[in-house]
Amino acid sequence: MSQFLEMGGYAAFVWPAYAVTLGAIVLNIVWARRALARSREEARRRLAMRGEGA
Amino acid sequence: MTWTWFHRLGSPPYVYALAARLTPWFAWPAALLIIGGLWGGLVLAPPDYQQGDGFRIIYVHAPSAWMSLMVYTTMAVAAAVGLIWRIKVAHAVAASCAPIGASFTFAALVTGALWGEPMWGTYWEWDPRLTSELILLFLYLGYMGLRAGLEDTQRADRASAVLAVVGVVNVPIIHYSVTWWNSLHQAPSVMRLAKPTMAASMLVPLLLMLLGFTLFFGAVLLVRLRGEVLNRERSASWIREIVNA
Amino acid sequence: MSGYGSPAAGVVAQAAPLARQATVWAGSHQAPLLDAARLALARDLQLAFRKRGQLVQPLAFFAMVTMLFPLAISPELARLREIAPGVLWAGALLASLLALEFLFRDDAYDGTLEQYALSGQSLTWLIFAKTAAHWLLTGLPLALMAPLAALSLGVSDAAVPGIVASVAVGSVALSLIGSIGAALTLGIKRSGALLSLLTLPLSLPVLIFGARATQLAISGGPLLAPLELLAALAVLGVTLAPLAAAAAVRISLE
Amino acid sequence: MPDERLDVESLHLWRGDRHVLRGVCFSLASGECLQVTGPNGSGKTSLLRTVCGLMYPEAGRVLWEGRDVRSDLRTFHCALVYLGHEPPLKADLSARENLRYWIGVRHRVGAAALEDALERVGASPWCERLVRTLSAGQRRRVALAGLALSMVPLWLLDEPTTNLDTEGQQLVGSLIGEQLARGGMVLAAVHHELPATVRDLRRLELAA
Numbered sequence: 001m002s003q004f005l006e007m008g009g010y011a012a013f014v015w016p017a018y019a020v021t022l023g024a025i026v027l028n029i030v031w032a033r034r035a036l037a038r039s040r041e042e043a044r045r046r047l048a049m050r051g052e053g054a
Numbered sequence: 055m056t057w058t059w060f061h062r063l064g065s066p067p068y069v070y071a072l073a074a075r076l077t078p079w080f081a082w083p084a085a086l087l088i089i090g091g092l093w094g095g096l097v098l099a100p101p102d103y104q105q106g107d108g109f110r111i112i113y114v115h116a117p118s119a120w121m122s123l124m125v126y127t128t129m130a131v132a133a134a135v136g137l138i139w140r141i142k143v144a145h146a147v148a149a150s151c152a153p154i155g156a157s158f159t160f161a162a163l164v165t166g167a168l169w170g171e172p173m174w175g176t177y178w179e180w181d182p183r184l185t186s187e188l189i190l191l192f193l194y195l196g197y198m199g200l201r202a203g204l205e206d207t208q209r210a211d212r213a214s215a216v217l218a219v220v221g222v223v224n225v226p227i228i229h230y231s232v233t234w235w236n237s238l239h240q241a242p243s244v245m246r247l248a249k250p251t252m253a254a255s256m257l258v259p260l261l262l263m264l265l266g267f268t269l270f271f272g273a274v275l276l277v278r279l280r281g282e283v284l285n286r287e288r289s290a291s292w293i294r295e296i297v298n299a
Numbered sequence: 300m301s302g303y304g305s306p307a308a309g310v311v312a313q314a315a316p317l318a319r320q321a322t323v324w325a326g327s328h329q330a331p332l333l334d335a336a337r338l339a340l341a342r343d344l345q346l347a348f349r350k351r352g353q354l355v356q357p358l359a360f361f362a363m364v365t366m367l368f369p370l371a372i373s374p375e376l377a378r379l380r381e382i383a384p385g386v387l388w389a390g391a392l393l394a395s396l397l398a399l400e401f402l403f404r405d406d407a408y409d410g411t412l413e414q415y416a417l418s419g420q421s422l423t424w425l426i427f428a429k430t431a432a433h434w435l436l437t438g439l440p441l442a443l444m445a446p447l448a449a450l451s452l453g454v455s456d457a458a459v460p461g462i463v464a465s466v467a468v469g470s471v472a473l474s475l476i477g478s479i480g481a482a483l484t485l486g487i488k489r490s491g492a493l494l495s496l497l498t499l500p501l502s503l504p505v506l507i508f509g510a511r512a513t514q515l516a517i518s519g520g521p522l523l524a525p526l527e528l529l530a531a532l533a534v535l536g537v538t539l540a541p542l543a544a545a546a547a548v549r550i551s552l553e
Numbered sequence: 554m555p556d557e558r559l560d561v562e563s564l565h566l567w568r569g570d571r572h573v574l575r576g577v578c579f580s581l582a583s584g585e586c587l588q589v590t591g592p593n594g595s596g597k598t599s600l601l602r603t604v605c606g607l608m609y610p611e612a613g614r615v616l617w618e619g620r621d622v623r624s625d626l627r628t629f630h631c632a633l634v635y636l637g638h639e640p641p642l643k644a645d646l647s648a649r650e651n652l653r654y655w656i657g658v659r660h661r662v663g664a665a666a667l668e669d670a671l672e673r674v675g676a677s678p679w680c681e682r683l684v685r686t687l688s689a690g691q692r693r694r695v696a697l698a699g700l701a702l703s704m705v706p707l708w709l710l711d712e713p714t715t716n717l718d719t720e721g722q723q724l725v726g727s728l729i730g731e732q733l734a735r736g737g738m739v740l741a742a743v744h745h746e747l748p749a750t751v752r753d754l755r756r757l758e759l760a761a
Contacts, residue, residue, distance in 0.1 A: 004097070008107035013172050017165040018096075021114035024161040025088075025270065028154055032277040039281035044297040046288070046570060137546075140609070192500040199496055203487040206569055212550040213483050217497065220479055220543050224501050227532070231504035234528075238511065288570060324704050328660040329631055335658045342643070342654040349645040410641035411655075417605055418659045419631035425658070552607050 064141050066283050067292040073276040073283075080273035087266030094259030102256075111169040113259055117267040118162035119183070122190055123225075125155030125271060129197075130222035133215035142286050143279075145211035148218060149201065150278035154271060156194035162187050182236040186229045193221045207286060335420045336428040343432035353401070357394040357437050358444055364390035365448040376453030383452040384513035388506050390448070391441050391466055392473065396495055398437045399477040402429065403548065407485050412548055426548060427541040430478040438470030454517050461516025468529045469509035475536030476501045482547035505532055557618060557632070557706040558582050559604075559738060564613035566596070566603055573599045574610065579757055583706075586729060586739040588747055591759030597742035598638070600759070601709045604740065605635045617707075631659075633707040638715075640696035644685035648676055648695045651684060656702045670698040674724060689716040694724075701728055708732055710741040714748075726750035 007014040062068045095113035102109035129151035136144035167177040204210035406412045415425045445466045446459040480498040484490035508528045515522035559581040566574035573596040602608045615622045622629040642651045671680045674694040714722045726748030
């Protein structure tokens with residue numbers, strides 16, 4: 001296992017590279033969900049505003 | 055007959071529902087493929103005879119670089135469709151693409167630099183591929199900056215669409231010029247992707263990752279697309295159902 | 300956006316005689332496209348000469364940038380000569396960027412762009428005329444001033460024709476690329492930084508080929524190849540950039 | 554199609570979150586003037602800009618001589634002149650130079666016609682002065698001279714009488730009258746009523 005983690009001496013480069021990429025994947029998921037939630041919230045707010053105005 | 059599906063793709067409620075339904079069909083295969091690719095790339099594939107285990111960065115670098123270009127192309131095509139036929143949904147697709155593409159371009163740059171240090175002895179080499187990638191990041195940032203600067207969504211859609219199309223015309227020119235410039239100043243780069251002799255045990259995980267990332271893009275795009283479609287709708291009654299659901 | 304044929308006589312002239320022989324609408328005197336474009340060019344030139352102060356600014360900026368390098372690096376002419384192409388092109392790029400912000404801004408404010416868009420003329424051509432004026436007022440003076448800057452960096456005078464040619468041709472492409480960015484950022488307050496962010500990446504090929512041509516001019520090498528590539532970029536810009544800029548201007552008027 | 558004719562069919566326009574034009578319909582035939590009224594923000598300017606093709610309506614059509622103007626905007630633009638809130642003048646050019654460039658881009662302008670137009674709006678005494686030195690009313694008059702110079706069938710005027718004195722407002726009235734007599738048509742968005750001298754006036758009221 002520790003041999004696997006060492007990556008033949010390249011651990012300092014391989015693991016950060018994987019971390020950054022997987023980080024990008026996770027962030028994309030989080031951001032996308034948050035953006036959708038925000039858009040729903042915004043839509044709800046607009047509907048409410050129009051409801052009061054009418 | 056054949057055109058009805060195309061017209062329905064211009065209808066926001068249909069697209070919203072379709073995107074919601076399709077998301078898992080992209081997300082789960084993407085997850086499986088990426089996990090499989092990681093397993094294959096990190097464990098099963100043998101070390102490279104020259105680069106040792108350092109070459110394993112390829113399994114994250116190459117898919118990220120692929121994403122950066124593929125997403126930009128998708129964005130430009132969607133933008134052009136929106137610009138020409140005035141289809142709001144197409145603009146929503148283009149707007150959804152930019153943050154995804156920018157994040158993977160960033161990842162491609164960082165992984166490229168991390169690969170460069172053991173291979174070239176320096177994090178940053180003015181290698182044509184990395185340089186083009188950096189410029190691509192600026193193109194994404196410019197696109198998002200323009201969108202942020204224009205308050206009116208409709209104007210932001212159309213202006214940024216022009217920019218995306220201009221950018222996609224320029225990308226090959228930029229890449230060519232950077233390659234040309236690079237060939238003047240230094241010996242051909244050491245880094246070689248996709249060697250023809252690449253063993254199957256090395257190649258298959260790479261293909262899995264490429265496909266997995268592409269499907270992942272599809273899944274994220276569909277989630278973002280729903281939000282962008284909502285942003286562009288104003289009074290339709292279907293929004294009420296969605297929001298209250 | 301401009302795919303129509305020449306507006307020629309306009310439909311009015313065809314329709315009017317049937318109903319009212321007496322009324323001759325101006326549609327029948329529609330100005331030829333080239334006259335309109337020439338007028339748009341002349342207007343911008345005349346306006347620029349009314350405000351000479353603004354005309355000098357990019358040039359002064361260019362001179363300043365060139366001066367920074369000897370002060371920041373070293374006064375040794377041998378070293379300066381080596382970096383001269385980079386200095387000249389970075390300076391020219393930034394100087395032309397500086398002037399871009401004003402390319403459409405005043406016209407957008409006072410309604411001139413609106414009138415252009417509604418003139419019945421090809422907006423693409425009018426925008427092209429404006430960009431041509433912009434080049435005459437910034438690109439060309441920069442090209443003429445570049446040798447002075449180069450000489451101050453220890454470049455021999457044999458390189459002057461090559462430098463003038465490369466900056467002159469390259470700045471055509473820069474003005475055209477910049478016109479797109481300037482049109483896209485219309486209506487955005489404090490658009491300077493954004494304009495640079497949009498324009499600089501697209502200008503990169505011009506910088507690369509231009510600096511290479513200048514370098515070859517300085518070292519006495521054959522500079523035809525990069526110069527041709529620059530000219531190719533300029534031609535591509537002439538054909539495509541006004542279309543994109545006109546589309547962007549229309550969008551800004553919506 | 555013997556006559557010039559403008560038909561506007563149920564225009565719907567959204568600005569951001571606001572439904573500005575809600576199915577506006579009207580038509581204009583030769584010799585007719587339509588006065589568009591309504592409170593601030595009711596979409597008068599938007600209506601003019603949509604009719605002339607600057608803004609793109611979400612639904613509805615604008616027909617010129619029975620054809621959708623979107624199929625050939627340039628021909629339509631050759632037939633109209635649009636005068637916005639602000640006179641489209643350059644502060645650093647004189648009144649005369651402004652007119653020459655502005656109208657000259659559209660069609661050839663003879664020197665005599667130019668002087669006539671300046672005379673007509675009472676601008677002859679100060680037509681050499683830079684526009685930046687002119688008052689708002691004088692600028693408006695220069696814009697009116699442009700209107701008089703451009704012999705086109707359709708005038709789209711946004712608040713044409715703003716900043717004008719009584720005499721200037723009469724001038725607007727008589728210019729419109731002449732245009733109608735020629736068989737032209739006028740669509741004017743106004744806050745203050747057009748001068749009573751304009752006959753054949755129809756009204757369109759936009760709700761807030």
